[in-house]
Amino acid sequence: xxxxxxxxxxGVPTYQQIVQQTEQALRLGVLRPGDKLPTAREVVELTxxxxxxxxxxxxxxxxxxxxxxxxxxxxxVLRSLARxxxxxxxxxxxxxxxxxxxxxxxxxxxxxxxxxxxSVLDQRFATGLRPGPAxxxxx
Amino acid sequence: xxxxxxxxxxxxxxxxxxxxxxxxxxxALRHCDFAVPTGRICGVMGPNGAGKSTLFAxxxxxxxxxxxxxxxxxxxxxxxxxxxxxxxxxxxxxxxQDKPLYRSFTVADTLRxxxxxxxxxxxxxxxxxxxxxxxxxxAKVGSLSGGQRSRLALALAIGKQPELLLLDEPLADLDPLxxxxxxxxxxxxxxxxxxxxxxxSHTLTELEEVVDHVLLLHSGRVRLAGGVDELLDAHRLVSxxxxxxxxxxxxxxxxxxxxxxxxxxxxPDPAPPPAPWTQERPRLDELLLAxxxxxxAGHAQNADTGAPTTDxxxxxxxxxxx
Numbered sequence: 001x002x003x004x005x006x007x008x009x010x011g012v013p014t015y016q017q018i019v020q021q022t023e024q025a026l027r028l029g030v031l032r033p034g035d036k037l038p039t040a041r042e043v044v045e046l047t048x049x050x051x052x053x054x055x056x057x058x059x060x061x062x063x064x065x066x067x068x069x070x071x072x073x074x075x076x077v078l079r080s081l082a083r084x085x086x087x088x089x090x091x092x093x094x095x096x097x098x099x100x101x102x103x104x105x106x107x108x109x110x111x112x113x114x115x116x117x118x119s120v121l122d123q124r125f126a127t128g129l130r131p132g133p134a135x136x137x138x139x
Numbered sequence: 140x141x142x143x144x145x146x147x148x149x150x151x152x153x154x155x156x157x158x159x160x161x162x163x164x165x166x167a168l169r170h171c172d173f174a175v176p177t178g179r180i181c182g183v184m185g186p187n188g189a190g191k192s193t194l195f196a197x198x199x200x201x202x203x204x205x206x207x208x209x210x211x212x213x214x215x216x217x218x219x220x221x222x223x224x225x226x227x228x229x230x231x232x233x234x235x236q237d238k239p240l241y242r243s244f245t246v247a248d249t250l251r252x253x254x255x256x257x258x259x260x261x262x263x264x265x266x267x268x269x270x271x272x273x274x275x276x277x278a279k280v281g282s283l284s285g286g287q288r289s290r291l292a293l294a295l296a297i298g299k300q301p302e303l304l305l306l307d308e309p310l311a312d313l314d315p316l317x318x319x320x321x322x323x324x325x326x327x328x329x330x331x332x333x334x335x336x337x338x339x340s341h342t343l344t345e346l347e348e349v350v351d352h353v354l355l356l357h358s359g360r361v362r363l364a365g366g367v368d369e370l371l372d373a374h375r376l377v378s379x380x381x382x383x384x385x386x387x388x389x390x391x392x393x394x395x396x397x398x399x400x401x402x403x404x405x406x407p408d409p410a411p412p413p414a415p416w417t418q419e420r421p422r423l424d425e426l427l428l429a430x431x432x433x434x435x436a437g438h439a440q441n442a443d444t445g446a447p448t449t450d451x452x453x454x455x456x457x458x459x460x461x
Contacts, residue, residue, distance in 0.1 A: 006348075014348055041327045048322035049348040050180055051330035 001038055002031055006047050014049055018057035026066060026081035037067060037075040149177040149303050149335035150198060152361075154207030157193050166359055167193040171207070173354055173364040175337065177302075180329060182350035183339040184427055189356040191339045192236055195307040198337065199233040211303065229258075232301035236308045238292040242281035246274050249291055250298070257299045265298025267324055285312045290321075297325060304329070306338045310345060322349055343424040355427055357434040367423060374426055375407045379416035386412035392429040392436075403429040 002025050006017050025031040038046075040054040058075055061067045069075045085092050103113050155171040158164045168190040175181045183191050196202050197209050200216060209216045211227050240249060246269070254260045274287055283291065289312055296304060304325075310318045326349065329336055337354075340346050353370065355363035363370065377386055381400040385393065388404030403421060411418050421429070 008348060041330050044330055045323040045327035047348075048319050048326060050351045051326060052351045053348065 001036070003038070004043060004047060006049060015053045015057040015060070018043070018054060019060050022057070022061055022066070023081060026077065026079075027083075029080065029082045031077050031080075033077050033079055035077045036073075037077070039074055147177055148174045148210070149179070149212060150175040150181075150337065151210040151213075152207065153210075155197070155204055155209050156206040157190075157197060157202070158205045166205075168197075168356075168359045169206075171359075171361050173361050175335065175352055175354070177212075177335050178333045179352040179366075180326065180336045180338065180350050181352040181354055182346040183337055183354050183356065184343060184346070185341065185356035185362075186431065187341055188358075189341075190359040191341075191356055192307055193359075194354075194356070195233070195235070195305050195337070195339065198303075199231060199235075199305055200228060230302040231305065232296035232299040232303070233305040234289075234292045234296040234307065234309055236311075238285075238288050240280045240288060240292055240295075242279070244280050245277050246280070246283075246291060247276040249280060249295065250276075253295045253298050259300045261298050261300050264300070264324075264328060265294040268294040268297050268321065286314065286317070289313060290317070293321065297328065300328075300332065300334075302334060304334055304336045304338075306336065308339055308341070310340065318345075343427050347423050353423070353427070355430055357431060360434075362434050363427070363430050371420055371423065371426060373406055374421050375404050375418045376421045376425060377402055377404050377407070377412065377416060377418045379412070383416075386416055386418075392433045 002022065004018055004021050006014055008014075010017070012020070022031065022037070031037075037058065040051050040058070043049070043054045044051050058067065058069070062069065062075075066078060066081070067075050068078050084090065100113060103116070108116070151174040152171045156166060156169040158166045158169075171194075183194065185191055197204060197216070198211065204216065212230065214227060216227075241252075244252070250262070250265055250269075253265060254262060269290060274283070274290065280288065280291065289309065293306070293309055296306065306325075310321070313321065325336070328334065338346060338350070351367050352365065353363060353367055354361065374391070375388070377388075378399065378401040379386075381395045381398050383400075385400070385402075386404065386407060388407035391403040391405050393400065393402035403426065404418075407418070
């Protein structure tokens with residue numbers, strides 16, 4: 001069961017924090033299809049936020065097709081956001097690990113690596129950019 | 140006005156006024172119009188002396204309005220204090236700011252009083268409110284600390300399981316951990332039973348995540364009333380160069396500092412103003428503070444508060460379409 005940690009100082013609206021933390025749990029496999037989300041009452045009792053805030057977050061997750069309420073039972077996860085390509089033993093992760101090791105070997109510290117990755121992410125995921133054809137697509 | 144008698148409102152005020160000290164006494168509340176739909180958690184905000192406690196005393200039927208009308212669940216409480224008093228009292232729970240309790244009772248006596256006087260009493264719920272304070276059942280009320288007395292008074296009001304819960308500064312003398320736990324118990328129970336809660340605080344940030352409706356009072360007048368989301372949607376914090384013309388919208392507050400102008404606009408254009416103007420949705424505390432500063436500025440220009448209509452500030456209201 002997921003437990004939400006809400007940060008009042010973050011500037012991110014509380015219902016969005018609930019949505020984001022649920023999505024994150026779905027990506028990491030902490031929540032899987034069939035799992036039950038805590039009831040609004042349980043979230044409210046732990047976090048002392050308005051019940052409507054929790055319901056608003058759950059409605060948004062429902063609209064995104066990630067969860068569905070079952071009357072009288074609770075709200076359940078419909079599908080996962082975990083990608084097999086990003087799994088623990090996947091080739092993408094292995095390549096990234098090797099790259100991070102090379103960066104460390106070249107003398108970059110954690111912040112340097114994070115800044116470099118963020119910069120490349122911004123560049124490659126900029127709106128309108130599509131990944132080009134893989135170089136070995138014809139071979 | 141006729142359609143306001145609808146039972147979907149837990150609390151409605153129509154031209155509500157209250158003065159103390161006879162026909163020449165000062166007005167503690169005047170010209171108040173607002174409506175709180177049932178099931179809302181409504182924050183009653185405002186500086187000290189704004190009229191919050193007077194409003195609670197009226198809603199708890201401890202005193203009668205001097206003019207206008209206050210309705211609870213559609214039933215009017217008339218100036219003669221009659222109304223449907225007895226039937227309504229059973230549906231209301233009230234924890235007053237000064238937490239009145241019998242000093243010679245023990246904690247257990249006080250809970251027994253709650254149990255015997257209220258058919259809808261929920262002992263487990265009252266004990267949950269108390270256990271958070273770790274109160275000894277045989278302790279005399281007179282020997283309790285201020286915070287512990289608060290807990291006991293809140294346990295009485297919440298344990299009654301009323302449809303309308305009136306809490307006047309319930310958090311003022313509680314430590315942060317107990318505040319958080321108490322709000323958790325209060326909100327989860329309200330979510331279960333659809334309780335309407337009126338909760339006051341002069342600390343604006345304290346209830347930011349708790350309330351979904353606000354009633355902002357200043358100098359006995361309603362400055363702002365409505366659903367939190369609707370009110371925030373209707374306002375924008377705007378900032379830009381001071382020498383440009385102000386973007387359209389009603390300025391709740393407008394300040395020029397050096398070359399920058401910043402302010403809060405009510406009903407701005409749906410489209411964002413062109414660069415170099417920037418705008419963002421305000422937080423609740425920013426919205427309330429701007430309205431309070433705006434009210435204080437208008438108040439200072441117009442110190443004669445006794446005048447009935449001429450100095451009446453224009454309140455901002457947004458009734459939730461429910």
